[in-house]
Amino acid sequence: DLLSLIDQASQARDxxxxxxxxQVISESLMGIFLKNMSKEVTDRFLxxxxxxVDALQSSxxxxxxxxQKHLDHVLSLFYKCDAERLTKLAFADRHENETASKERSHxxxxxxxxxxxxxxxxxxxxxxELSRSLQEDPTCQNWPALKALTAESAAxxxxxxxxxxxxxxxxxxxxxxxxLLLFRQLKNVCSPRENAIVSCDEDKIxxxxxxxxxxxLQQHLEKESCSHAIEIRQAWNSYAGCFMDAxxxxxxEAAQAQQLQEAQLKEFQATKKIExxxxxxxxxxxxxxxxKCEEExxxxxxxxxxxxxxxxxxxxxxxxxxxxxxxxxKEYGEEQYANVPHEAPVIQSIHCPVxxxxxxxxxxxxxxxxx
Numbered sequence: 001d002l003l004s005l006i007d008q009a010s011q012a013r014d015x016x017x018x019x020x021x022x023q024v025i026s027e028s029l030m031g032i033f034l035k036n037m038s039k040e041v042t043d044r045f046l047x048x049x050x051x052x053v054d055a056l057q058s059s060x061x062x063x064x065x066x067x068q069k070h071l072d073h074v075l076s077l078f079y080k081c082d083a084e085r086l087t088k089l090a091f092a093d094r095h096e097n098e099t100a101s102k103e104r105s106h107x108x109x110x111x112x113x114x115x116x117x118x119x120x121x122x123x124x125x126x127x128x129e130l131s132r133s134l135q136e137d138p139t140c141q142n143w144p145a146l147k148a149l150t151a152e153s154a155a156x157x158x159x160x161x162x163x164x165x166x167x168x169x170x171x172x173x174x175x176x177x178x179x180l181l182l183f184r185q186l187k188n189v190c191s192p193r194e195n196a197i198v199s200c201d202e203d204k205i206x207x208x209x210x211x212x213x214x215x216x217l218q219q220h221l222e223k224e225s226c227s228h229a230i231e232i233r234q235a236w237n238s239y240a241g242c243f244m245d246a247x248x249x250x251x252x253e254a255a256q257a258q259q260l261q262e263a264q265l266k267e268f269q270a271t272k273k274i275e276x277x278x279x280x281x282x283x284x285x286x287x288x289x290x291x292k293c294e295e296e297x298x299x300x301x302x303x304x305x306x307x308x309x310x311x312x313x314x315x316x317x318x319x320x321x322x323x324x325x326x327x328x329x330k331e332y333g334e335e336q337y338a339n340v341p342h343e344a345p346v347i348q349s350i351h352c353p354v355x356x357x358x359x360x361x362x363x364x365x366x367x368x369x370x371x
Contacts, residue, residue: 053271060268064302071250071254071257074250078243084242088238092228092231092232092234092235095225102217102221106214106217109213110346111341112210116211117344120200120207123198124200134193140190142186143187147187157175219349223350226327230352244363247313250313261308268306272296276296277290280292280293310366310370312365312369312370316360327352333346
């Protein structure tokens with residue numbers, strides 16, 4: 001019966017089920033009009049029905065408000081995602097000042113390295129030219145071998161047959177004088193040129209030390225750049241994941257809110273119709289009452305303060321500029337080492353394990369949302 005149906009409607013947890021019960025009740029009231037009931041029964045029936053209709057009408061704002069509150073909470077997730085993005089990007093940007101400082105130090109060091117390398121190369125080249133000139137000069141070709149002779153190699157020779165002691169001494173003196181003269185002639189010509197070949201060890205050591213220092217500065221620079229590139233990509237990828245999760249939840253909540261609002265509108269119209277018909281229950285012209293009630297609720301809408309507001313969520317924010325280059329990439333080498341002297345070539349020293357950037361396209365807002 002109708003009293004049982006309206007009790008079921010008031011206890012229904014599903015808004016659509018409740019609206020269906022009320023529509024059945026509103027369509028069935030016409031049959032009650034035609035029944036001949038006592039005044040006492042009619043009064044009890046009307047009282048019970050009005051009480052339940054009032055309770056049902058009063059529950060509509062609470063349901064809609066709860067749905068609005070939940071929808072607003074899900075909408076706030078978009079702003080939370082954006083706040084986290086900004087916080088992480090600001091934290092990552094601390095590397096920029098460090099990177100700029102390390103880049104300046106590295107470039108200055110590489111310039112000094114180029115100067116040190118030039119000094120070492122110049123020294124080696126000069127020595128090579130002097131050595132080549134000595135080797136190519138016929139006069140000095142025998143000087144290294146002659147200079148290497150020891151005193152033992154100048155020992156006296158055996159006397160010749162029938163040679164007197166005096167003759168022997170004269171022969172030895174003549175031979176030694178000849179050897180001494182040749183030695184001194186070659187020494188005077190070749191030794192100054194040979195002595196001009198200086199040690200390049202100091203220049204080499206200075207260059208190697210500078211190279212090692214520059215390599216260390218380069219490693220520090222690339223580590224700082226790598227940390228910056230990683231954190232920037234992590235911030236954007238985290239934002240993309242957060243945004244898409246919020247978008248999926250908001251789409252679901254918006255669809256449920258629209259369904260609830262449609263169900264609550266049907267319930268609102270049904271209770272208004274029942275309320276109207278109960279008001280004319282004792283009329284002698286029930287069909288006229290039904291016509292007026294149907295006309296009254298035909299275009300009835302939920303009051304503005306009971307309608308769920310479904311604003312469109314904020315649009316996805318894309319990076320305003322390209323993500324920073326990372327060590328190991330061609331772009332990083334072109335960007336960071338463009339001003340490094342070619343005399344001090346740089347080989348990128350580390351592999352930067354950056355995340356692949358999320359491939360995001362503009363997502364569509366939920367249908368029916370208000371911009």
